[in-house]
Amino acid sequence: MPTQGFIYGIAAAITLGIQCLGFSAAYALRTEVFYDILGGLNYLVLALFSAILGSGNPEDPNALQWIDDPRKIIATVLFIFSRGWLLLFLAWRAHERGGDSRFDEVLGKGGGPMQPVTFFVFWMAQAFWVYLISMPLLFINSSDVKKPGFTAYDITFAALFACGVMIEILADIQKSLWVKKGRPGQFCSVGVWRFSRHPNYFGEIFQWWCLWAFSYSSSENPNGGYADPLWWAGIVSPLFTMHILLNMEPTGLCNANSEQSLKRYYDKCPESYTAYRENTSILIPMIGYKYIPKVLKRTIFLDFKKYEYKPTTADSVNKEEVQNSDSSGQD
Known part of the structure; x- marks a missing residue:
């Protein structure tokens, strides 16, 4: 071989x-x-x-x-x-x-x-x-x-790898069906999108972490994977995926949360979309996200400040003019 x-x-x-x-x-x-x-x-x-x-x-x-x-x-x-x-x-x-x-x-x-x-x-x-x-x-x-047959470790990470793949597939299918129905509700919050604002990216990242962990048992090093440089080199798979999807401007979260992408939601349905962002994890599917302390959201949950919507000065001025016009009309 x-x-x-x-x-x-x-x-x-x-x-x-x-x-x-x-x-x-x-x-x-x-x-x-x-x-x-x-x-x-x-x-x-x-x-x-x-x-x-x-x-x-x-x-x-x-x-x-x-x-x-x-x-x-x-x-x-x-x-x-x-x-x-x-x-x-x-x-x-x-x-x-x-x-x-x-x-x-x-x-x-x-x-x-x-x-x-x-x-x-x-x-x-x-x-x-x-x-x-x-x-x-x-x-x-x-x-x-x-090596001997599957261990509990192998079974765990094989199952988690499969879960990551299925989450990504479900997210892609549910989003596509939502688009075909004419984008009801202005933004997608169906299926797994109810628990994560970017479940497709989560599935992509999560599966590569699981595959890397799963590969540990295949190390040729007699001391185990932790002593195998080639196994450690494989960590670039999930890390590079995270970098591409979390930090690169043309793709991933930076693109999905850019001013141009978010402006349409804040223009059409500001209150409901603001509530959706506050109640829904940016990446990791979960419930009860709104109760998590902000310091944890900004760190381990990856909801960094750079993903917040920052309207331009012109947008702010226009919004103030609309609000003033509404106030004078009600008086």
């Missing part, structure tokens, strides 16, 4: 190769239609590649086979299910929206020149993300260690 380092290296080459081919085709056709599709396919290719290469020589009776390792089977199946759903959902959403507006300026759709370097960076950034996300699975499938 190939070494873990060899499998990691080949996986990196495969990821870069797929993304470079995708960029070449997309650049020639001046389209972004392949972007999300190839990103999703990249995940699936890495999962299958690591499963195949992670099996020992079938002619060697002492070699560990992928099919004989329940940890490899469970991790790979759940990973493929998670990324397969993402592939289908993003492809459907791009079709419904008629494209991806993130690339309009880069592709020169507004009349400006095309920006090939920036377009290439988009594709390489996706390669980086795909590879980092996949590291815990690569760690599991490249392991040649023989």
